Amino acid sequence: MTTACPICKKPAEPKFRPFCSSRCANVDLQRWLSGSYVLPGDELDDEDPGRDAET
Ligand SMILES: [Zn+2]
Incomplete structure (x- = not known):
């Protein structure tokens, strides 16, 4: 039997x-x-584009 x-x-x-x-x-x-193991803080790399639209 070969694997x-x-x-x-x-x-x-x-x-x-x-x-x-x-x-x-x-x-x-x-x-x-x-x-x-996803490194904590990975979401910090995701910029929030919606914030720029806020007036
Ligand atoms: Zn191999």
Whole structure:
């Protein structure tokens, strides 16, 4: 039974399952971290255009 690496679709190595290498495992970890934890203050980057229209 062979599992395909979710990152590059290569056959996974039992040592790094479900990935083919530690590199792909790291890539997945980075994706998970950046996707799960949205930095607080991200909304501050969004400027409010409606304020300028206020007279
Ligand atoms: Zn891979």
